[in-house]
Amino acid sequence: MERQIVESVQQWLRDVVVGLNLCPFARKPLRAGQIRYKVSDTRDDEALMAELLEEMQLLDSTSAEELETTLLIVPHHLQDFADFNQFLELAEWLIERHDYSGIYQLASFHPDYQFAGTRPEDEENLTNRAPYPILHLLREASVERLLGNYPDPESIPANNIRRVGGLTAEQKRQLFPYLFARDR
Template sequence: MSESEVVNATRKWVEDVVVGYNLCPFAKRELVKDRVRFVVTEAGTEDELVQALHAELQLLEDQPDVETTLLIHPSVLQNFYAYNEFLDTADALLDYLELEGIYQIASFHPDYQFAHTEADAAENYTNRSPYPMLHLLREASLESAIDSYPDVDGIPDRNIELMNREGADKLKSLLKACFSEIENKRTGE
């Protein structure tokens, strides 16, 4: 899969699922302002992914006009449990670079599973994405958005309720649809 295909599938997921279902009430504004950076790393190992993460954090430091980065890594950490363990490494990098409290890393994965849920539970789709990715967020911007949003603490429960209402089959179809343009181009439709 080419880099543009990975970005297109991810962008479609952000538009149709994250923004479309208002899972993150702050995402639409940044997407419309074109302040979301979609970047695909060719990292094939965890060490290479740490290097890519470091480079992206440096880019955010150097370019304040980039609000947030989706660091998509389709070639490493396909297994959700290994991915989940890697999040400790990502947080350790923030600490090592003295960027803890400045940036935050949110996690998304095709097989995302919250603790104490079944693998096929609809609520897992709040964090299921076409590819494994790390979402790098500026904490100051996040805090500002949170301060101006009513009932921010209710967002997770509202999202779980919404996902459960939609049902896992529909959500699985939505995620699969992120790849439909790619498949149509390949089959000549």
């Protein structure tokens, strides 16, 4: 089961994140094998917080050349997006509490991801929709370096919205099968 979960996340990363160029910085660590895929078996916030801290500590003890980033995949917990969104506040608190502010940055993905001020069906939400809830730990130094070398990084979100907005219904079904496999 864990292998299938990781494979579905890897496919999403290849086909959606890199394939649509939603994150222009993801291609290199994907190709170099510098992404850790950690599947969490937890079903409660406290245990998930402990796992998130362990992943930050692992990044601490591993060079960026070996491990650039971690995707903590949460298939059995935080299925409701409101619960997931609330958990993100705890995760940010954890980062601050352990003096990881400015060291690690948290990005988040969820099958029902919804940006503030949008409706669930708005296409822009597709940019952060993944097969499972995912807590993505990024190295702040790497993000800053990449953004400094990228022309017009402020245009990335608008470009992403245009990309997903330009997808046909069939392309959406192919790229986001998990969104169409369940009752929505």
